Amino acid sequence: MVLGLVNHERYVLLPDRLFDGKGNFLSKPAVVVEGKRIVDITTRGSVDVGEQSKVIELKGVTLLPGLVDAHVHFTGLRTYNPAEIAVVPQDLRVLRAAQDAQKALLSGFTTLRDCGGTIALSLRRAIAEGTVPGPRILASGRPICQTGGHCDTHYMPLEDVIKRGSALLCDGPWECRKAARIALRDGADFIKVMTSGGVGSEKDDPRHPQMSVEEVKAVAEEAHRVGKKVASHAQGAEGVKIAILGGVDTIEHGYFLDEESIELMKERGVCYVPTLCLVEVYRKTLENPPPGIPEWRLKKQEECIEYMPQSFRAAYRAGVKIATGTDYYGPPLRAFGSHADEPIVMVKYGMNPVDALTASTKNAAECLGLSNVGIVDKGMVADLVGVLGDPETDIETLRNVVFVMKEGFVVLRR
Numbered sequence: 244m245v246l247g248l249v250n251h252e253r254y255v256l257l258p259d260r261l262f263d264g265k266g267n268f269l270s271k272p273a274v275v276v277e278g279k280r281i282v283d284i285t286t287r288g289s290v291d292v293g294e295q296s297k298v299i300e301l302k303g304v305t306l307l308p309g310l311v312d313a314h315v316h317f318t319g320l321r322t323y324n325p326a327e328i329a330v331v332p333q334d335l336r337v338l339r340a341a342q343d344a345q346k347a348l349l350s351g352f353t354t355l356r357d358c359g360g361t362i363a364l365s366l367r368r369a370i371a372e373g374t375v376p377g378p379r380i381l382a383s384g385r386p387i388c389q390t391g392g393h394c395d396t397h398y399m400p401l402e403d404v405i406k407r408g409s410a411l412l413c414d415g416p417w418e419c420r421k422a423a424r425i426a427l428r429d430g431a432d433f434i435k436v437m438t439s440g441g442v443g444s445e446k447d448d449p450r451h452p453q454m455s456v457e458e459v460k461a462v463a464e465e466a467h468r469v470g471k472k473v474a475s476h477a478q479g480a481e482g483v484k485i486a487i488l489g490g491v492d493t494i495e496h497g498y499f500l501d502e503e504s505i506e507l508m509k510e511r512g513v514c515y516v517p518t519l520c521l522v523e524v525y526r527k528t529l530e531n532p533p534p535g536i537p538e539w540r541l542k543k544q545e546e547c548i549e550y551m552p553q554s555f556r557a558a559y560r561a562g563v564k565i566a567t568g569t570d571y572y573g574p575p576l577r578a579f580g581s582h583a584d585e586p587i588v589m590v591k592y593g594m595n596p597v598d599a600l601t602a603s604t605k606n607a608a609e610c611l612g613l614s615n616v617g618i619v620d621k622g623m624v625a626d627l628v629g630v631l632g633d634p635e636t637d638i639e640t641l642r643n644v645v646f647v648m649k650e651g652f653v654v655l656r657r
């Protein structure tokens with residue numbers, strides 16, 4: 244049952260178990276929510292139910308902080324064909340993105356960070372004002388990259404890329420500083436830069452660096468002086484180092500890490516969003532290539548598969564702060580609503596389940612700079628998700644979502 248947004252109530256939630264985001268599990272807890280906040284966490288026996296409370300019995304359920312996907316793109320695309328962006332009208336893609344937002348929320352992901360794209364800027368606003376249902380969105384708006392960089396859509400003539408305005412192309416520190424100012428003017432919650440080639444860009448190599456340290460520094464300075472973070476698409480180790488030396492806060496992908504880049508992440512407290520579930524996506528698309536996917540893309544995917552789990556494991560072992568992000572943007576295998584793929588794949592490749600749950604909650608919230616979500620505690624915003632079963636022993640239970648609360652509103656109850 245999907246419930247509409249009604250007036251805030253006082254709720255007493257009675258799950259079997261609670262994961263608080265900080266590594267602890269509580270048995271037979273009672274979580275009390277008033278308005279948009281968690282006001283008490285106690286035991287079933289000692290909870291003051293009160294006359295005005297709605298009691299929600301969540302039998303067999305583990306309650307968790309609302310989950311976070313730190314890397315998506317609201318594109319409204321439905322195929323792997325790069326031409327879709329040019330032939331499907333923007334209006335239609337926006338409507339699809341609204342559907343994607345709802346799917347994400349109903350799957351227990353109450354916060355999503357959009358790492359590049361313009362739709363998320365308005366979608367964020369539409370959700371916040373109650374026009375459409377969806378998760379909390381942090382949006383970067385147009386990403387910043389060099390001419391010929393990862394987000395300079397190579398298969399289009401340059402003048403079309405500039406005209407479409409899907410990215411802010413810049414070369415040299417002052418141009419990059421101006422691009423950052425434009426992104427902030429557009430309403431960016433954080434800034435996205437591209438410091439390496441990528442899988443989805445035809446004419447570059449994921450291992451080759453892009454932008455210079457000076458260019459990234461100019462962007463980071465503009466973001467940090469207004470309290471905003473910088474995320475970098477960085478797949479090769481050189482690109483990762485440029486990003487970190489330039490002052491970014493999160494490294495996205497990091498497929499080809501070396502010891503030095505891992506050490507730098509650790510030393511500077513930079514978060515790592517490995518988008519590891521793409522290993523499985525890449526494998527499946529190689530086995531059975533979906534219509535429209537270009538040859539060059541398949542070839543690049545094949546080159547990355549071997550290194551992605553190795554880099555992930557090395558960073559995990561070294562103690563780098565890791566957050567979950569899927570890089571899903573709409574087509575099959577990368578569809579909204581399947582965000583639990585990331586913590587599940589992380590466990591498959593050697594992460595402890597409690598660490599994977601932390602990567603989807605507390606760590607991800609911290610990496611995004613959000614201090615009021617990601618853990619279940621008194622005073623925190625009441626973003627909560629209930630899954631049937633015990634994700635500590637079976638991480639796959641993250642797919643069995645039976646209860647979702649966002650900011651104190653019940654949005655799903657099965």
Ligand SMILES: [Zn+2]
Pocket residue numbers: 314315316358570
């Ligand atoms: Zn991405």
